[in-house]
Amino acid sequence: MPIVRVPRESDDKYRRGVLGVRTGSNMYPGAAVLGVDAAARTGVGMIRYLGPDVPTGLVLQRRPEVVTAPGRVQAWLLGSGMDAEKRSDAETSLLRSALGDGVPCVIDAGALDLVPEAGADTIITPHAGELASLWARVGVTIDRSSISDDPVHWAIATAQRFGVTVLLKGARTIIAGPSAETISVTASSSWAATAGSGDVLGGILGALLATNATFVADEATGILSQVAATAAYLHQAAAARASGGGPITALDIADSLGPTIADLLSRNAH
Ligand SMILES: NC(=O)C1=CN([C@@H]2O[C@H](COP(=O)(O)OP(=O)(O)OC[C@H]3O[C@@H](n4cnc5c(N)ncnc54)[C@H](O)[C@@H]3O)[C@@H](O)[C@H]2O)[C@@H](O)CC1
Ligand SMILES: Nc1ncnc2c1ncn2[C@@H]1O[C@H](COP(=O)(O)OP(=O)(O)O)[C@@H](O)[C@H]1O
Numbered sequence: 001m002p003i004v005r006v007p008r009e010s011d012d013k014y015r016r017g018v019l020g021v022r023t024g025s026n027m028y029p030g031a032a033v034l035g036v037d038a039a040a041r042t043g044v045g046m047i048r049y050l051g052p053d054v055p056t057g058l059v060l061q062r063r064p065e066v067v068t069a070p071g072r073v074q075a076w077l078l079g080s081g082m083d084a085e086k087r088s089d090a091e092t093s094l095l096r097s098a099l100g101d102g103v104p105c106v107i108d109a110g111a112l113d114l115v116p117e118a119g120a121d122t123i124i125t126p127h128a129g130e131l132a133s134l135w136a137r138v139g140v141t142i143d144r145s146s147i148s149d150d151p152v153h154w155a156i157a158t159a160q161r162f163g164v165t166v167l168l169k170g171a172r173t174i175i176a177g178p179s180a181e182t183i184s185v186t187a188s189s190s191w192a193a194t195a196g197s198g199d200v201l202g203g204i205l206g207a208l209l210a211t212n213a214t215f216v217a218d219e220a221t222g223i224l225s226q227v228a229a230t231a232a233y234l235h236q237a238a239a240a241r242a243s244g245g246g247p248i249t250a251l252d253i254a255d256s257l258g259p260t261i262a263d264l265l266s267r268n269a270h
Helices: 029-042 053-062 089-099 109-117 128-137 144-149 151-162 197-211 223-243 250-255 257-269
Strands: 018-022 046-049 075-078 105-107 122-124 165-168 172-176 183-186
Touching: 018 029, 018 089, 018 197, 029 046, 029 053, 029 197, 029 250, 029 257, 046 053, 075 089, 075 197, 089 105, 089 109, 105 109, 105 197, 109 122, 109 128, 109 197, 122 223, 128 144, 128 151, 144 151, 151 165, 151 172, 165 223, 172 223, 183 223, 197 223, 197 250, 223 250, 223 257, 250 257
Parallel strands: 018 046, 018 075, 075 105, 105 122, 122 165
Antiparallel strands: 165 172, 172 183
Protein backbone atom coordinates (compact mmCIF):
# COMPACT_ATOMS: atom_id res chain seq x y z
CA MET A 1 0.00 0.00 0.00
CA PRO A 2 1.50 3.39 -0.95
CA ILE A 3 2.18 5.50 2.15
CA VAL A 4 2.72 8.73 0.22
CA ARG A 5 -0.85 9.54 -0.80
CA VAL A 6 -1.31 11.44 -4.03
CA PRO A 7 -4.37 13.73 -3.83
CA ARG A 8 -7.31 12.74 -6.03
CA GLU A 9 -10.03 14.75 -7.74
CA SER A 10 -12.47 13.86 -4.95
CA ASP A 11 -10.11 15.15 -2.23
CA ASP A 12 -10.27 18.41 -0.35
CA LYS A 13 -8.04 19.61 2.48
CA TYR A 14 -10.05 17.77 5.12
CA ARG A 15 -10.23 14.50 3.20
CA ARG A 16 -6.46 14.57 2.70
CA GLY A 17 -6.00 14.81 6.49
CA VAL A 18 -5.31 17.54 9.04
CA LEU A 19 -2.24 17.37 11.28
CA GLY A 20 -2.47 18.87 14.76
CA VAL A 21 0.88 20.10 16.11
CA ARG A 22 1.80 20.85 19.71
CA THR A 23 5.54 21.49 19.56
CA GLY A 24 8.00 24.26 20.38
CA SER A 25 8.35 26.49 23.38
CA ASN A 26 9.63 29.97 24.08
CA MET A 27 13.02 28.30 24.69
CA TYR A 28 13.01 26.21 21.48
CA PRO A 29 10.69 28.01 19.05
CA GLY A 30 12.69 26.91 16.00
CA ALA A 31 11.72 23.27 16.46
CA ALA A 32 8.07 24.23 15.86
CA VAL A 33 8.95 26.03 12.63
CA LEU A 34 11.05 23.10 11.38
CA GLY A 35 8.40 20.44 12.09
CA VAL A 36 5.55 22.48 10.62
CA ASP A 37 7.55 23.38 7.51
CA ALA A 38 8.54 19.74 6.95
CA ALA A 39 4.95 18.55 7.41
CA ALA A 40 3.71 21.12 4.89
CA ARG A 41 6.42 20.07 2.39
CA THR A 42 5.58 16.38 2.84
CA GLY A 43 1.98 17.06 1.79
CA VAL A 44 -1.03 17.25 4.10
CA GLY A 45 -4.48 18.82 3.78
CA MET A 46 -3.97 21.32 6.59
CA ILE A 47 -1.88 21.92 9.69
CA ARG A 48 -3.27 23.22 12.97
CA TYR A 49 -0.41 24.59 15.05
CA LEU A 50 -1.31 25.14 18.70
CA GLY A 51 1.57 26.42 20.82
CA PRO A 52 2.97 29.34 22.81
CA ASP A 53 3.04 32.88 21.37
CA VAL A 54 6.71 33.02 20.33
CA PRO A 55 6.72 29.85 18.20
CA THR A 56 3.23 30.67 16.89
CA GLY A 57 4.46 33.98 15.48
CA LEU A 58 7.48 32.35 13.86
CA VAL A 59 5.46 29.47 12.43
CA LEU A 60 3.01 31.91 10.83
CA GLN A 61 5.86 33.99 9.44
CA ARG A 62 7.33 30.96 7.71
CA ARG A 63 4.03 29.24 6.81
CA PRO A 64 1.01 31.59 6.70
CA GLU A 65 -1.16 28.70 5.47
CA VAL A 66 -1.03 27.15 8.96
CA VAL A 67 -4.21 27.49 11.03
CA THR A 68 -3.81 28.36 14.71
CA ALA A 69 -7.44 27.77 15.71
CA PRO A 70 -8.26 24.53 17.52
CA GLY A 71 -10.46 21.96 15.77
CA ARG A 72 -10.59 18.37 14.53
CA VAL A 73 -7.40 16.69 13.41
CA GLN A 74 -6.58 13.26 11.97
CA ALA A 75 -3.20 12.92 13.77
CA TRP A 76 -1.03 14.75 16.31
CA LEU A 77 2.66 15.64 16.38
CA LEU A 78 3.73 16.33 19.98
CA GLY A 79 6.83 17.34 21.90
CA SER A 80 9.62 18.54 19.56
CA GLY A 81 11.23 21.63 21.08
CA MET A 82 9.66 21.09 24.49
CA ASP A 83 11.36 20.31 27.77
CA ALA A 84 9.45 17.86 29.96
CA GLU A 85 11.08 19.25 33.11
CA LYS A 86 10.06 22.85 32.34
CA ARG A 87 6.59 22.23 30.88
CA SER A 88 3.68 23.90 32.68
CA ASP A 89 0.79 21.85 34.08
CA ALA A 90 -1.48 23.47 31.49
CA GLU A 91 0.82 22.35 28.65
CA THR A 92 0.99 18.84 30.08
CA SER A 93 -2.77 18.58 30.22
CA LEU A 94 -3.05 19.80 26.60
CA LEU A 95 -0.59 17.07 25.56
CA ARG A 96 -2.60 14.49 27.54
CA SER A 97 -5.80 15.59 25.89
CA ALA A 98 -4.17 15.20 22.44
CA LEU A 99 -3.06 11.68 23.45
CA GLY A 100 -6.64 10.89 24.46
CA ASP A 101 -8.14 12.30 21.25
CA GLY A 102 -8.51 8.85 19.65
CA VAL A 103 -6.29 9.70 16.64
CA PRO A 104 -2.74 8.48 15.92
CA CYS A 105 0.10 10.45 17.51
CA VAL A 106 3.81 11.08 17.01
CA ILE A 107 5.58 11.65 20.33
CA ASP A 108 8.98 13.35 20.14
CA ALA A 109 11.57 14.93 22.48
CA GLY A 110 9.91 16.83 25.35
CA ALA A 111 6.70 14.78 25.38
CA LEU A 112 8.42 11.38 25.58
CA ASP A 113 7.81 11.27 29.35
CA LEU A 114 4.12 10.67 28.49
CA VAL A 115 4.83 7.49 26.49
CA PRO A 116 3.69 5.20 29.35
CA GLU A 117 0.22 6.78 28.93
CA ALA A 118 0.13 6.49 25.12
CA GLY A 119 -2.17 4.22 23.12
CA ALA A 120 -1.22 1.61 20.51
CA ASP A 121 -1.64 4.05 17.61
CA THR A 122 1.47 5.98 18.65
CA ILE A 123 4.87 6.33 17.01
CA ILE A 124 7.69 7.59 19.21
CA THR A 125 10.85 9.19 17.79
CA PRO A 126 13.62 9.20 20.41
CA HIS A 127 17.33 9.43 19.80
CA ALA A 128 19.44 7.12 21.98
CA GLY A 129 19.73 9.69 24.81
CA GLU A 130 15.99 10.28 24.92
CA LEU A 131 15.34 6.54 24.89
CA ALA A 132 17.70 6.10 27.87
CA SER A 133 15.68 8.78 29.74
CA LEU A 134 12.41 7.02 28.95
CA TRP A 135 13.69 3.73 30.40
CA ALA A 136 14.99 5.59 33.47
CA ARG A 137 11.41 6.76 34.12
CA VAL A 138 10.33 3.14 34.53
CA GLY A 139 13.31 2.28 36.75
CA VAL A 140 15.68 0.78 34.15
CA THR A 141 19.15 2.34 34.03
CA ILE A 142 20.76 2.07 30.63
CA ASP A 143 23.26 4.46 29.13
CA ARG A 144 22.97 6.16 25.80
CA SER A 145 25.98 4.40 24.29
CA SER A 146 24.60 0.94 25.15
CA ILE A 147 21.48 1.84 23.18
CA SER A 148 23.56 3.10 20.24
CA ASP A 149 25.61 -0.12 20.34
CA ASP A 150 22.52 -2.32 19.98
CA PRO A 151 19.70 -0.20 18.57
CA VAL A 152 17.72 -3.14 17.19
CA HIS A 153 17.48 -4.78 20.60
CA TRP A 154 16.45 -1.53 22.31
CA ALA A 155 13.91 -0.54 19.66
CA ILE A 156 12.21 -3.93 19.95
CA ALA A 157 12.38 -3.94 23.77
CA THR A 158 10.84 -0.44 23.87
CA ALA A 159 8.04 -1.35 21.46
CA GLN A 160 7.19 -4.39 23.57
CA ARG A 161 7.47 -2.67 26.95
CA PHE A 162 5.38 0.38 26.04
CA GLY A 163 3.11 -1.09 23.31
CA VAL A 164 3.95 1.62 20.76
CA THR A 165 5.82 1.80 17.45
CA VAL A 166 9.39 2.99 17.92
CA LEU A 167 11.52 4.95 15.45
CA LEU A 168 14.96 5.04 17.05
CA LYS A 169 17.01 7.77 15.33
CA GLY A 170 20.65 7.56 14.28
CA ALA A 171 22.82 7.04 11.21
CA ARG A 172 20.91 3.77 11.02
CA THR A 173 17.31 4.38 12.06
CA ILE A 174 15.49 1.38 13.50
CA ILE A 175 11.73 0.97 13.37
CA ALA A 176 10.06 -1.63 15.59
CA GLY A 177 6.43 -2.25 16.47
CA PRO A 178 4.97 -4.43 19.23
CA SER A 179 4.11 -7.07 16.63
CA ALA A 180 5.48 -5.75 13.33
CA GLU A 181 8.73 -6.75 11.63
CA THR A 182 11.74 -4.59 12.46
CA ILE A 183 12.88 -2.25 9.68
CA SER A 184 16.23 -0.50 9.33
CA VAL A 185 16.82 2.64 7.24
CA THR A 186 20.47 3.58 6.72
CA ALA A 187 21.42 7.13 5.77
CA SER A 188 23.64 7.47 2.72
CA SER A 189 25.68 10.23 4.40
CA SER A 190 25.90 11.86 7.81
CA TRP A 191 25.37 15.50 6.84
CA ALA A 192 21.88 15.18 8.40
CA ALA A 193 23.45 14.98 11.87
CA THR A 194 22.70 18.67 12.48
CA ALA A 195 20.51 20.60 14.93
CA GLY A 196 16.82 20.46 14.11
CA SER A 197 17.14 17.54 11.70
CA GLY A 198 15.05 15.38 14.05
CA ASP A 199 12.39 18.11 14.28
CA VAL A 200 12.11 17.92 10.49
CA LEU A 201 11.70 14.14 10.70
CA GLY A 202 8.85 14.66 13.19
CA GLY A 203 7.04 16.89 10.69
CA ILE A 204 7.47 14.39 7.85
CA LEU A 205 6.13 11.61 10.05
CA GLY A 206 3.21 13.69 11.31
CA ALA A 207 2.11 14.51 7.76
CA LEU A 208 2.35 10.87 6.64
CA LEU A 209 0.38 9.79 9.70
CA ALA A 210 -2.39 12.36 9.16
CA THR A 211 -2.76 11.37 5.50
CA ASN A 212 -2.89 7.66 6.41
CA ALA A 213 -4.98 8.01 9.57
CA THR A 214 -7.98 6.11 8.22
CA PHE A 215 -5.82 3.01 7.73
CA VAL A 216 -4.12 3.11 11.11
CA ALA A 217 -6.96 1.57 13.14
CA ASP A 218 -5.86 -1.88 12.00
CA GLU A 219 -2.35 -2.17 13.48
CA ALA A 220 -2.27 -5.83 12.38
CA THR A 221 -1.31 -4.52 8.93
CA GLY A 222 1.88 -3.05 10.39
CA ILE A 223 0.99 0.28 8.82
CA LEU A 224 2.48 2.34 11.65
CA SER A 225 5.86 0.76 11.01
CA GLN A 226 5.50 1.35 7.27
CA VAL A 227 4.61 5.00 7.86
CA ALA A 228 7.61 5.40 10.18
CA ALA A 229 9.98 3.69 7.74
CA THR A 230 8.72 5.86 4.87
CA ALA A 231 9.35 8.98 6.95
CA ALA A 232 12.89 7.86 7.79
CA TYR A 233 13.54 7.02 4.13
CA LEU A 234 12.20 10.39 2.87
CA HIS A 235 14.23 12.23 5.53
CA GLN A 236 17.52 10.66 4.50
CA ALA A 237 16.73 10.89 0.77
CA ALA A 238 15.82 14.59 1.07
CA ALA A 239 18.98 15.18 3.10
CA ALA A 240 21.11 13.44 0.45
CA ARG A 241 19.46 15.45 -2.32
CA ALA A 242 19.90 18.75 -0.46
CA SER A 243 23.48 17.93 0.45
CA GLY A 244 24.91 16.70 -2.83
CA GLY A 245 27.98 15.85 -0.75
CA GLY A 246 28.21 19.14 1.18
CA PRO A 247 26.87 20.58 4.43
CA ILE A 248 23.16 21.19 4.95
CA THR A 249 20.83 22.79 7.47
CA ALA A 250 17.66 21.24 8.82
CA LEU A 251 15.53 23.57 6.70
CA ASP A 252 17.43 22.44 3.59
CA ILE A 253 16.13 18.93 4.27
CA ALA A 254 12.55 20.23 4.49
CA ASP A 255 13.03 22.32 1.34
CA SER A 256 14.04 19.33 -0.76
CA LEU A 257 11.14 17.11 0.30
CA GLY A 258 8.90 18.12 -2.63
CA PRO A 259 11.32 17.10 -5.40
CA THR A 260 12.40 14.02 -3.42
CA ILE A 261 8.78 12.83 -3.19
CA ALA A 262 8.16 13.64 -6.87
CA ASP A 263 11.18 11.46 -7.82
CA LEU A 264 9.95 8.61 -5.65
CA LEU A 265 6.45 8.76 -7.14
CA SER A 266 7.73 8.86 -10.71
CA ARG A 267 10.01 5.88 -10.06
CA ASN A 268 7.11 3.90 -8.56
CA ALA A 269 4.89 4.76 -11.53
CA HIS A 270 7.22 2.90 -13.95
N1 LIG B 1 16.12 25.00 16.70
C1 LIG B 1 15.51 24.36 17.68
O1 LIG B 1 14.54 24.86 18.28
C2 LIG B 1 15.99 23.04 18.09
C3 LIG B 1 15.38 22.43 19.16
N2 LIG B 1 15.75 21.22 19.59
C4 LIG B 1 15.01 20.71 20.75
O2 LIG B 1 15.88 20.78 21.83
C5 LIG B 1 15.41 19.91 22.85
C6 LIG B 1 16.58 19.14 23.42
O3 LIG B 1 17.03 18.21 22.43
P1 LIG B 1 18.46 17.49 22.56
O4 LIG B 1 18.47 16.35 21.65
O5 LIG B 1 19.56 18.50 22.44
O6 LIG B 1 18.39 17.07 24.09
P2 LIG B 1 19.09 16.00 24.92
O7 LIG B 1 18.58 16.19 26.28
O8 LIG B 1 18.97 14.67 24.32
O9 LIG B 1 20.60 16.42 24.78
C7 LIG B 1 21.23 17.02 25.77
C8 LIG B 1 22.46 16.15 26.04
O10 LIG B 1 23.52 16.61 25.26
C9 LIG B 1 24.63 16.94 26.09
N3 LIG B 1 25.29 18.06 25.48
C10 LIG B 1 24.83 19.31 25.38
N4 LIG B 1 25.72 20.07 24.74
C11 LIG B 1 26.77 19.29 24.43
C12 LIG B 1 28.00 19.51 23.76
N5 LIG B 1 28.34 20.70 23.23
N6 LIG B 1 28.86 18.48 23.63
C13 LIG B 1 28.54 17.27 24.10
N7 LIG B 1 27.37 16.99 24.75
C14 LIG B 1 26.50 17.99 24.90
C15 LIG B 1 24.01 17.27 27.41
O11 LIG B 1 24.91 17.09 28.45
C16 LIG B 1 22.86 16.26 27.47
O12 LIG B 1 23.30 15.01 27.94
C17 LIG B 1 14.35 19.04 22.22
O13 LIG B 1 13.08 19.49 22.60
C18 LIG B 1 14.55 19.27 20.73
O14 LIG B 1 13.36 19.06 19.98
C19 LIG B 1 16.76 20.44 18.90
O15 LIG B 1 16.04 19.66 17.98
C20 LIG B 1 17.78 21.31 18.19
C21 LIG B 1 17.13 22.38 17.36
N1 LIG C 1 25.47 10.16 11.94
C1 LIG C 1 24.29 10.34 11.33
N2 LIG C 1 24.14 10.09 10.01
C2 LIG C 1 22.98 10.30 9.38
N3 LIG C 1 21.87 10.73 10.00
C3 LIG C 1 21.95 10.98 11.30
C4 LIG C 1 23.15 10.81 12.04
N4 LIG C 1 22.93 11.15 13.33
C5 LIG C 1 21.65 11.54 13.39
N5 LIG C 1 21.05 11.43 12.18
C6 LIG C 1 19.66 11.77 11.86
O1 LIG C 1 19.48 13.16 12.14
C7 LIG C 1 18.30 13.35 12.91
C8 LIG C 1 18.73 13.88 14.29
O2 LIG C 1 17.62 13.98 15.14
P1 LIG C 1 17.76 14.47 16.63
O3 LIG C 1 18.83 13.73 17.33
O4 LIG C 1 16.39 14.46 17.21
O5 LIG C 1 18.27 15.97 16.44
P2 LIG C 1 17.59 17.36 16.81
O6 LIG C 1 17.05 17.19 18.20
O7 LIG C 1 18.69 18.36 16.75
O8 LIG C 1 16.51 17.62 15.81
C9 LIG C 1 17.58 12.02 12.95
O9 LIG C 1 16.70 11.90 11.87
C10 LIG C 1 18.73 11.02 12.80
O10 LIG C 1 18.31 9.79 12.23
